[in-house]
Every structure is written in C-alpha cells, then in structure tokens.
Amino acid sequence: xxxxxxxxxxxxxxxxxxxxxxxxxxxxxxxxxxxxxxxxxxxxxxxxxxxxxxxxxxxxxxxxxxxxxxxxxxxxxxxxxxxxxxxxxxxxxxxxxxxxxxxxxxxxxxxxxxxxxxxxxxxxxxxxxxxxxxxxxxxxxxxxxxxxxxxxxxxxxxxxxxxxxxxxxxxxxxxxxxxxxxxxxxxxxxxxxxxxxxxxxxxxxxxxxxxxxxxxxxxxxxxxxxxxxxxxxxxxxxxxxxxxxxxxxxxxxxxxxxx
Numbered sequence: 001x002x003x004x005x006x007x008x009x010x011x012x013x014x015x016x017x018x019x020x021x022x023x024x025x026x027x028x029x030x031x032x033x034x035x036x037x038x039x040x041x042x043x044x045x046x047x048x049x050x051x052x053x054x055x056x057x058x059x060x061x062x063x064x065x066x067x068x069x070x071x072x073x074x075x076x077x078x079x080x081x082x083x084x085x086x087x088x089x090x091x092x093x094x095x096x097x098x099x100x101x102x103x104x105x106x107x108x109x110x111x112x113x114x115x116x117x118x119x120x121x122x123x124x125x126x127x128x129x130x131x132x133x134x135x136x137x138x139x140x141x142x143x144x145x146x147x148x149x150x151x152x153x154x155x156x157x158x159x160x161x162x163x164x165x166x167x168x169x170x171x172x173x174x175x176x177x178x179x180x181x182x183x184x185x186x187x188x189x190x191x192x193x194x195x196x197x198x199x200x201x202x203x204x205x206x207x208x209x210x211x212x213x214x215x216x217x218x219x220x221x222x223x224x225x226x227x228x229x230x231x232x233x234x235x236x237x238x239x240x241x242x243x244x245x246x247x248x249x250x251x252x253x254x255x256x257x258x259x
Contacts, residue, residue, distance in 0.1 A: 001027055001048055001049055001050060001149070002027060002028050002029065002030065002049045002050070003022055003025055003027040003028065003029035003030070003049070003050045003051075003052055004029070004030055004032070004043065004045050004049060004050065004051045004052070005018055005019070005022045005029045005030065005031045005032070005052045005054075006031075006032045006034065006043075006051065006052065006053050006054070006073075007031075007032075007033060007034065007052075007053075007054040007055065008033065008034040008035055008054075008055055008056060008062070008063055008065075008066045008197075009033055009035060009056070010035055010056070010120065010197070010217035010218050010219035010222065011118070011120055011217070011218045011219065011221070011222045012222065013056075013085060013117035013118055013129075013130065014054055014055065014056045014085040014117065015033065016117070016130060017054055017083060017085050017115050017117065017130055017134075017138060018031075018052060018054035018083065019031075020130070020135055020138050020139070020142075021052060021054070021081070021083060021113075021138050021141065021142045021145075022052055022142075023142075024138070024139045024142035024143060024146075025050070025052070025081075025142045025145060025146055025149075026146060027050060029052075034065070034066055034069055034197075035195070035197050035217075035219060036197075037197070040065075040069050040072075041072070042072040042073075042074070043072065043073050043074070044073075044074040044075075044076075045073070045074070045075050045076075045078045045107075046076055046078065047075075047076045047077045047078050049078060050078070050079050050080070050081070050149060051073075051075065051078055051079070051080040051081070051102070051107060052080075052081050052083070053070075053080055053081070053082045053083070053098060053102060054082075054083040054084075054085060055082075055083070055084060055085065055094070055098060056085050056086070056117075056120065056217075057084050057085065057086035057087075057091050057092070057094045058120075058173060058175075058215065058216075058217075059092075059173030059175070059176075060090065060091070060092025060093055060094060060173060061092070061093065061094055061097055061170050061172075061173050062084075062094055062097060062098060063215055063217070064170075064171070064215075065197060065198070065215075067097070067101060067170060070098075070101040070102065070105065071101070071105065073102070073105045073107070074105055074106055075102070075105055075106035075107035075108075076106055077106065077107075077108055077156075078106065078107050078108065079107070079108050079110050079148075079149060079152075079155070080102050080107040080108060080109045080110065081109075081110065081111050081112070081113075081145050082095060082098045082099060082102065082109055082111075082112045082113070083112070083113045083114075083115055084098065084112075084113070084114045084115070085115050085116075085117045086114065086115075086116065086117070087116075087117060087118065087119025087120060087121075087122070087125055087126045087247075088116055088119060088125050088126035088129070088247045088249075088251050089119075089125075089243075089246075089247050091114040092164075093164040093165055093168040093170075094114075094164075095112045095114060095162040095163060095164060095256070096162050096163065096164025096165070096166070096168065097164070097168065097170055098112070099112065099160060099162055108155065108156070109160050109258070110145065110148050110149070110155045110160060110257070110258045111141070111144065111145045111148060111160070111255070111256065111257045111258065112160060112162050112255070112256045113137075113138070113141045113253060113254065113255040113256070114253060114254045114255075115130060115134060115137070115138060115253045116129045116130060116134055116251055116252075116253060117129050117130055119243075119247075120216065120217060120218045121176060121178055121216055121218070121231065122239075122240045122243045122244065124240070124244055125243060125244055125247045125248075126247075133252075134253060137252070137253040137255070138253070140255075141253070141255050144255075144257060145257075148257065148258065148259060151259075154258070154259040155258040155259055158258050158259070159258070160256060160257070160258040161256065162256050163254075163256075175214075175215060175216060176216050177233070177235070178216060178231045178233055178235075178236055178239070179209050179211045179214045179216055179231070179233075180209060180214070180216065180218065180220055180221050180229050180230055180231055180232075181207060181208060181209045181229065181232055182206060182207035182208070182224075182228040182229050183207070183228050183230070183232060184228075185226040185227060185228035186206060186207045186224075186226065186228035186229070187225075187226055187228075188206055189206075189225060190203055190206060191220075191223045191224065191225065192206055192219075192220035192223060192224055192229055193206055194223075195219045195220060195222075195223050196214075196219060196220055197215075197217065197219065198210075198213040198214060198215055199213065200213035200214040200215075201220060207228070
C-alpha cells in the first residue's frame with residue numbers, strides 16, 4: 001500500500017500539514033506539489049493504494065486550478081483522505097467540494113480534516129500555525145485514518161458526511177483585490193517568475209503582476225530573496241487591520257470520519 005500525497009502549497013504551510021499527516025500514516029509515499037506545473041499530470045491510483053489530498057482554502061474553496069487538475073485523477077474505489085488548510089477565517093464548502101471532486105473520479109473518501117495555518121494574504125492572522133496543538137491534532141487524525149484503512153468493512157459502501165451546502169458555486173469566489181508586486185528592491189532575479197503557478201509574472205518585467213491571472217497565493221513573496229514582492233496597495237493596511245480584528249479568535253481543527 002502506497003500513499004499518494006497530493007497538495008498545493010505556495011508558502012509552505014499546506015505542505016507542512018500534508019507531510020505531517022503523511023508521516024503519521026506510516027506508509028511509503030510519493031509527493032506531488034501542484035504548485036509546480038511539472039507535478040500536475042494525470043494520475044491513476046489503484047484500490048490497493050491511498051490518496052492524501054491536501055489543499056489551501058481561498059474564499060471557501062480550493063484553488064480553481066486544483067479543482068480542474070483533480071479531474072485528471074482516477075481512482076478505483078481508492079480510499080482517500082482530505083485535508084483543508086485555511087487561515088483562521090473558515091473553510092466553508094471546501095471539504096464538500098473536495099469530497100465531491102474525488103468521489104466523481106472513483107475515490108472513496110473515508111476521512112476529512114480542516115486544519116489551521118498562517119493566512120496567505122494577512123500572515124499575522126494564524127501566525128505560527130500549524131502550532132504544536134495543531135500537529136497533535138493532525139497526528140491523532142492520521143492515527144484514526146490508519147485504523148480505518150486497516151478495516152475496510154467499516155467504510156466500504158458508506159458515505160462520509162462533511163459540512164457544506166449542496167449546490168454551492170465553486171466559481172463564485174473571484175479572488176481578492178490584493179495582488180503582490182515588486183518594489184524598488186527587486187533585482188530582477190526571476191525567482192518569482194519561475195514559481196508562479198499562473199504565469200502571472202513576466203520575466204522581462206518581474207516587478208509587475210498580471211492581476212487577471214494572479215490568485216494571490218503568495219508563492220512569489222516566499223521565494224523573493226530581497227523582500228521586494230509583497231502587497232503594496234494603499235488599501236492593504238486597513239484591510240489587514242479589519243481582518244485581524246475579525247479573525248482574532250483561536251480556531252481549532254475539525255475532523256470527520258466515515259465510520
């Protein structure tokens with residue numbers, strides 16, 4: 001039994017969660033980070049293997065490019081574990097969306113979790129997360145999933161129930177008005193160009209961003225060696241302060257199991 005560990009991680013926190021869960025499942029694993037185009041390819045996963053599907057949540061849904069890429073997965077009654085990683089606001093319909101996408105491709109979703117991480121646009125919200133409590137919750141989640149995987153009679157021909165509103169519109173989230181760009185500290189090294197999953201940064205003008213393509217994932221901010229890339233819009237500080245106040249409460253992980 002091999003674990004297929006698929007995630008999209010622009011700033012590293014979803015990867016941290018995915019790898020922590022995977023490490024406690026006790027299976028040999030193969031990783032695919034859908035941030036990289038070379039890692040986004042059709043995959044067929046047998047019934048004898050396991051899928052761990054971990055996604056960041058933007059506006060209550062997984063990134064559109066990941067929802068489209070999920071249609072390139074094929075399962076054969078393959079057990080799947082889903083993890084939504086969100087920045088302390090809410091995960092909304094994301095677990096239901098992930099479950100629907102995978103079940104439509106032949107997977108049997110046996111467990112789901114919503115876990116916390118630093119917010120991708122307002123990093124002071126959820127700062128330091130996942131923390132030690134989060135990691136303990138993910139380890140417990142993985143242990144319960146491992147037990148379920150060893151008892152297929154508990155989940156075969158059953159359906160996992162997760163929160164969400166049926167009939168949701170996964171295309172309703174149009175993104176946020178804040179898009180990262182470069183400032184005078186930009187050296188033109190091109191690291192941001194290479195990492196952008198949307199090709200929203202031009203190599204000839206790496207300070208600029210194509211706002212129509214950008215999904216504000218923050219990958220370019222993470223790799224910028226001079227700190228030139230960030231959210232420089234005039235309205236950003238006020239929006240950040242309002243979001244900090246709204247999302248100050250400490251939220252805890254939520255988990256769901258089929259049995």
